[in-house]
Amino acid sequence: MATAAQSRIKSVSYAKYGYIFILPFFIVYFVFMLYPLIETFRLAFYGNGFTDVVAKKGIGGHNFVGFENFKALLFGSCEGKFSNFNANHSVFFRDFKNTIIIWIGNFIPQISLSLLLAVWFTDLNVKMPGKGFFKVVMYMPNIITAASVAGLYFALLGPSHYSVINLLLKTKETGADPVKWLEMNSVWPARFIIMFIQVWMWFGNTMIMLMSGIQGINESLFEAAEIDGASSSQTFWRITLPLLKTIMVYTLLTSMIGGLQMFDIPYMLNKGTDLNGNGIITSCETVAVFIYNKFHGNDTSKLYGISGAASVILFIITAILGALVFYVQRDKDAIEKNRKRKQAIKEAKRRAKGGGFSI
Amino acid sequence: MNKLKKSLALIATLAIASTAFVACGDDSSSSSTADNSSSTSDSSSKEDDSKDDSSKEEDSKDDSSKEDAPKAEIKYGDDDPTLSVLCWTDNDLKNMIKCFAENTDYTEDQVKYVNVGGGGEEARDQYITYFESDGDADLFVLEADWILDYINKDQYTDPLTNLGFTDSDFDGGYAYVKAVGTNEKGVIKGSSWQATPGGYVYRTDLAEQYLGAKTPEEMQDKVKDWDTFTESAKTVKEASNGKTAMADTLGGMWQVWQYNRKSAWVDSDYNLVIDDFCKDYAELAKTYYDEGYVTKEGQWSAGWNQIMQDDSTMGAFLCTWCFGKDGTLSQMEGNSEGKLDGPTAGKFNITAGPSGWAWGGSWLAVSPKCNSGTIAHDFVDFFTVNPDTMKTYALFSGDFVNSPAAMKAIVDEKSNKNDYLGGQDQFSVLYEAASTIDMSNVTAYDSVLKSAFNNAVTKYVNGDYKDVDAMIAGFKDDVKANVGDLTVE
Incomplete structure (x- = not known):
């Protein structure tokens, strides 16, 4: 029998205050994150446009249409009243290709550059004056908003006689056409410029992340390697890189997710290349830009369904690629060990059980 | 004691939680339009006390618009003495506000330009978001290309008769301007100060x-x-x-x-x-x-x-x-x-x-959230209905106003x-x-x-x-x- 004091103590449970205090976060999360996520999935199965005509046809934004949006995007094989949207099929795949190309083209140089700089900055033998200064300067582009960066590069390379590079090239004086770095038929220059901007903006950030990874490695390992006469490249390949794996996987994963959703630079650099303030450079339109373009417009062209379906497809692809990265990068030794341990336990159990029956 | 602690903790938590919902937008006086419309019958008395500091306004209204103003009622209250006009640029509005203040007894501070979007196409999307916030919206500007998106929807635009105009008030302007501002049901919802x-x-x-x-x-x-x-x-x-x-x-x-x-x-x-x-x-x-x-x-x-x-x-x-x-x-x-x-x-x-x-042109429309009825009426009247004030504005700003009579007078006078x-x-x-x-x-x-x-x-x-x-x-x-x-x- 508990005393009165004991039962009173029991009744004062402070746990619930904890829940109450974290409630604001969850409310915000549910309203602004989870609900939109679920809504996106719902919209992917609804129609497009909000005019009376589409509503009557049963393909409007309020009508349930099943998998038609996915069919239109993935195969372009819709029939009847939905067939207009088949035209999105090729656009979607083109944009997907652009996204992958631009991401790969920015990730590989970015990670190489960052890794190189991170190793240099953390190497005790490299006596570089003003390390802090360089770190700050290299991180700087990341602080500028993407809109400003896009504006800056547009002013430099815009399709006009009066953009900075063309002024330097004196295209106007010589009577030549303005060099349209960011123009339709120059597929690669436009992509290359976006890759370059992405590398320039993000290598500082990645470098800092990798540096923290390298600094986390036990210094005695480097010392031991040095005493044993390892060259710096051997140290890098045999010690730094393997021990950096977790942070590399993290970088790869975040960069991949970010890269597949790349929006700001491709969108804003392209904005203003046509009369209506939209973009016409299709070679650098990414999937995220496609999604944005589809849900944004007036009632006739608010394609929430197509937009939602494209988002869901992107989500699934991101999830698959993420899982793949984890699978490839898994710690094989640990898994093998774990498997062996389990096997040994099984074996032991079997033996213990079977022992009774054998002679 | 425990109860007190608990309730204090609960209150503190709720206070924190509620801050999460304090979004942008600060105007507390703006979201009360529906109830206001019922109070139009006593709007005249209301006007008097809401404008205690500027009794001169009453005079100006008296001499400028008494005889030609129709006796249709303004169906909005005057809870907010400041008129908010939404647009994506103040290219036109800054001149309009200046001209309005110079030629009426309103002050420049009483008409506020609210920026929505960086360009017409952007504003088309962002108005809807803005209307759903509690920001003040009385009049807003629509562009010819997408005016139909708004005037065909009653949740975003009210008929101009709600501001105390009759349909014939807009006959003085160009016919096409009136036609563009009329929705599919034949209700006039947009009125323009310009022909283009x-x-x-x-x-x-x-x-x-x-x-x-x-x-x-x-x-x-x-x-x-x-x-x-x-x-x-x-x-x-x-x-x-x-x-x-x-x-x-x-x-x-x-x-x-x-x-x-x-x-x-x-x-x-x-x-x-x-x-x-x-x-x-x-x-x-x-x-x-x-x-x-x-x-x-x-x-x-x-x-x-x-x-x-x-x-x-x-x-x-x-x-x-x-x-x-x-x-x-x-x-x-x-x-x-x-x-x-x-x-x-x-x-x-x-x-x-x-x-x-x-080329294009801009139309003024009135939001159902309007809570500055009198000044909104006067503003629309000044720029889109009254040929005399429109002429003043044409000469002030160089814009081609939506009044053949005013424009003809200017051309004949060679005053521009x-x-x-x-x-x-x-x-x-x-x-x-x-x-x-x-x-x-x-x-x-x-x-x-x-x-x-x-x-x-x-x-x-x-x-x-x-x-x-x-x-x-x-x-x-x-x-x-x-x-x-x-x-x-």
Whole structure:
């Protein structure tokens, strides 16, 4: 029998205050994150446009249409009243290709550059004056908003006689056409410029992340390697890189997710290349830009369904690629060990059980 | 004791939680429109106490609008003495607010410009978001291309009769302006302060040098139709060694052409209409672009202003709202605000150009959230109904107002001189064109279709499509991909 004091103590449970205090976060999360996520999935199965005509046809934004949006995007094989949207099929795949190309083209140089700089900055033998200064300067582009960066590069390379590079090239004086770095038929220059901007903006950030990874490695390992006469490249390949794996996987994963959703630079650099303030450079339109373009417009062209379906497809692809990265990068030794341990336990159990029956 | 602690903790938590929902927007007095409408019967008494500090307003209303103001009631209260006008730019509004304050007893502080979006297309999307916030919204500005999105929806726009106007109040303006502001049910929901006929603005010095045209009349002879215009372009190109183009941008040419399309973009059975117009324009654009008859700059880009300051172009297609105080033309001449100090300041003249045309225009609409009824009524009345005040505004700002009577008076008096046009009166050139404006072809699909067509043409002149047929096919695909309810063959 508990005393009165004991039962009173029991009744004062402070746990619930904890829940109450974290409630604001969850409310915000549910309203602004989870609900939109679920809504996106719902919209992917609804129609497009909000005019009376589409509503009557049963393909409007309020009508349930099943998998038609996915069919239109993935195969372009819709029939009847939905067939207009088949035209999105090729656009979607083109944009997907652009996204992958631009991401790969920015990730590989970015990670190489960052890794190189991170190793240099953390190497005790490299006596570089003003390390802090360089770190700050290299991180700087990341602080500028993407809109400003896009504006800056547009002013430099815009399709006009009066953009900075063309002024330097004196295209106007010589009577030549303005060099349209960011123009339709120059597929690669436009992509290359976006890759370059992405590398320039993000290598500082990645470098800092990798540096923290390298600094986390036990210094005695480097010392031991040095005493044993390892060259710096051997140290890098045999010690730094393997021990950096977790942070590399993290970088790869975040960069991949970010890269597949790349929006700001491709969108804003392209904005203003046509009369209506939209973009016409299709070679650098990414999937995220496609999604944005589809849900944004007036009632006739608010394609929430197509937009939602494209988002869901992107989500699934991101999830698959993420899982793949984890699978490839898994710690094989640990898994093998774990498997062996389990096997040994099984074996032991079997033996213990079977022992009774054998002679 | 425990109870107290618990309840204190709960209150603290709720306080924290509630801060999460404090979004942008601060005006607490704005979200009470529905209940206000019931209080209109005693609005006169309400007016008196809400404007305790400015009894002079009452007088001004008395003498300016007593006799012509209809006795229809203003169905909004006056809870907020400040009128909020939503737009994506204050190019027009800053002049309007100044003029309004100078000529009425309201002060400049009583009309507030609220920026929504960076451009018309953006504002189209962002108004809806803004209306859902608790920001104050009384009047807002709509553009011709997408006005139908709003005036056909009662949750976003109220009829102007709610501001105390009758339909006949708007008869004094241009018929097309009234027609565009009328929704599918025949309710007038938008009223404009301007009519927007356009012309061809050209450099007087270059015209004399290359074409020998000394007066606007002589120049008009050189640009009277598109064939002559092309001829002149050729002459100018040869005389200037390819340095000077005849037209400013493809965007400018497009505005003239698209206005002159005879058929609507979409017929009554929701078929996309593609006719000779599309091919003709694409071919013309290609020729002009390849031959250098038009510059390679984009409209509204930084380069657009530059070409008007060096000798890259003979002229540009501009319309009435470009000639306003510190407006588009002034910026193109490189003038700083309120001055005439640009490289080409005052070196331009205007003629009617190869074909009559009009470009856009802005309409004022009233939001159901309006809570500044009297001042909203006075503002709309000042700029879109009353010919006397509209005339004042035309002379104040250089804008072409939506009142044939006021414009005729100004033209007859010869009281208007536009400094950016070297003292020429642009109204006299544009007055004729204004009466022929017809926008009955506008459909709800226009902004999407024109934008898609324009992209196709831009790609075509850049060599992305090998011929016009490929371009048309690309245009059709683009339309299909974005509009579900049109039949595209």
